[in-house]
Amino acid sequence: MQYTEVEKKFALPDPAALKAKLDELGAKPSEPTRQVDAYYNAPHRDFLAPTVISDWLRLRTEDRGSSINFKRWHPVEALIKTHADEYESKVDDIEAVRKLLEALDFKPMVTVDKTREEWQLPEVEVVFDHVVDAGDFVEFEFKGDAENVEDATARLDSFIASLGIKLGEPVNRGYPHMLLGREH
DSSP states (O other): OTTEEOEEEEEOSOOHHHHHHHHHTTOOBOOOEEEEEEEEEOSSSOTTSSSSOOEEEEEEEETTEEEEEEEEEESTTOSSOOEEEEEEEEESOHHHHHHHHHHTTOEEEEEEEEEEEEEEOSSEEEEEEEETTTEEEEEEEEOSOOSSHHHHHHHHHHHHHHHOOOOOOEEOSOHHHHHHTOOO
16 A cells, blocks of 8 residues: 555544653654645646646655655545545755745745644654644554555444544645635
């Protein structure tokens, strides 16, 4: 399942109980890092035009380095997405990539500024995000070997249920959706 992302996101009013449970399971947090994600719209296909947004092109800048990422969420027309095709690569010169995109008429559409703390377990990565102007969230991403998306989703759901922690409402949209005021 290389290049496929399966994750679940929830609002998180109080992360302390979840962090205590993760600590109990032996997970250790990374140092929090600030990530500034600039999202771009393509000149040949307006990512914002469909009723349900499924494509995102992102440049990320953080202390650990920079990256470029494209995601296409599936099912494309569905309101609730189950997984994404994800293509990401490190970037040595982020300003050169910005200038390249601008020269090709890609337009900046929104910037997501967040602080992220990652907790690693054998098959699941748990990420705590504080997003400026949006709030606090937790993402659970399946990182193990799975037969297919359905298998990965079932194992992720099982892991989340096994925690026995009350989470906030499920979130079925990305941070750019929130900051752009889009429901889908």
